[in-house]
Amino acid sequence: MSRRVPVIGDGERRARVGRRHLLVPSGRVARVEAAADAVVGLHATDAATVYLSACARLAEPSVAEVERALYEDVSLVKLLSMRRTIFAVTEELAPYVASSTARVIAARERAGLLKHLQQHAVGWDEARLAATERKVLAALERRGEATTKELGDDVPELREQMLMSAGKPYENKQSVGSRVLRLLAADGHVRRGRPRGSWLSSNYPWAPVRQWPDVPVREAKAELVRRWLASYGPATVEDVKWWTGWTLGDTRKALVDVGAEDVELSGGVAALVLPGDVEAVAEPEPWAALLPGLDPTMMGWRGRDWYLRPEDVPALFDRAGNAGPTVWWCGRVVGGWAQRPDGELVWRLFVDVGAEAEAAIGAEAARLAGWLGEVRVTPRFRTPLERELVAK
Structure with missing residues (x-):
């Protein structure tokens, strides 16, 4: 007789999000490292997201706590990795991310940069690129940290220009330095230092990175999937493949390596969890959250219908x-929010959530506005609703 596959419904999935992603008020934490691990990693393409996502999960949100981890203890590091x-x-976690994902991306970045240099700059080949990288790392060792412009004083090759988007209406020139430093960061040799200005500034120096231990690729992929399923499971194979950016073969191999078990989602959809992770979590207290654009919870799954109505996607x-920025109530996206130029936080709800939910959302908005203070945040990737709310 075949074994009955456990069923995990949408309500249970939403309860897991509240507890495991630290969005329930009683589950908030003191340290930003715990917040990052709860969602595996904080999206950092937009610098503001790291702070806003972390502070949504901190018992006492503060910019100083995030900066401590990023720039003082360096216990939180940014890597060009998944997707x-x-x-x-x-x-x-960084050595596992580097081995499973970041190094492959860095190799592609290197090949792409070298090809572009050979086509659109003068006198560049693999040997010259490698020599330039060595000079940059030596300069950083002497300086401790420096911006790309400052490093150009020590390494003149960084000041050379290359043509971007040749023949397009938006054709422009870019310094070699910006691409070389991006490559060194992708390879795990340098990191972004504390910005010169506010925590939203893009004028940051670079600093050397202590090299991490080498982890075998298969072991690294398994560990990343284990952590991801612990935070995001149950999930489909397509969810895991999409989030990691791996091939279907590598995704399936890693799921086998962690012993992922079959479960069934609402509607009979096949999914996976870590071994034994089928018991229901305790029902959390009602919770509201204002999450920033690109928050890891919002971007956690490819299949989102169980927490996001398809008609709200555009x-x-x-x-x-x-x-973009989203408003959550008990594991569902119920609206979006924005910050106007005068600092006012505004939001729009897509559904009638009731008086209790509206009060909780208002309290979360006040909490967010309180720690933002005079800071004004504009998402790097602007969405139709965010633009509309700001304009009114």
Whole structure:
């Protein structure tokens, strides 16, 4: 007789999100490292997302706590990794992310940069690129940290220009330095330092990175999937493949390596969890959250119908699939929010959530506005609803 596959419904999935992603008020934590590990990594393509996502999960949100981890203890590091997206992950997890994902992306970045240099710059080949990288790392060792412009004083090759988007209406020139430093960061040799200005500034120096231990690729992939399923399971194979950016073969191999067990979602959809992770979590207290654009919870799954109505997608995503700021109530996306130029936080709800939910959402907005203070945040990837709310 065949074994009955456990069923995990949408309500249970939403309860898991509240508890495991630290969005329930009683589950908030003191340290940003715990917040990052709870969602595996914080999206960092938009610098503001790291702070906003972390503070949504901190008992006492503060910019200083995030900066401590990023720039003082360096216990949180940014890597160009899953789906060619920048993630801020804990230093403990970084070797696994580097081996499973980041190094492959770095190799592609290197090949792409070398090809572009050979086509659109003068006198560049693999040997010259490698020599330039060595000079940059030596300069950083002497300086401790420096911006790309400052490094150009030590390494003149960085000041050379290359043509971008040749023949297009938006054709422009870009310094070699910006691409070389991006490559060194992707390879795990340098990291972004504390910005010169506010925490939203894009004027940041680079600093050397202590090299991490080498982890075998298969072991690294299994560990990343294990952590992801612990935070996001149950999930489909397609969810895991989409989030990691791996091939279907590598995804399936990693799921086998962690011993993932079959479950069934609402509607009879096949999914997977870690071994034994089929018991229901305790029902959390009602919770509201204002999450930023690209928050890891919003971007956690390819299949989103169990927490996001399909008819709300056009308002909340840009054309490239980047999510904007969202309002959550008990594991569902119920609206979107924005910050106006005068600092006012405004939101729109797509459904009638009731008086209790509206009060909780208002309290979360006040909590967010309180720690933002005079800071004004504009998402890097702007969505139709966010633009509309700001304009009114």
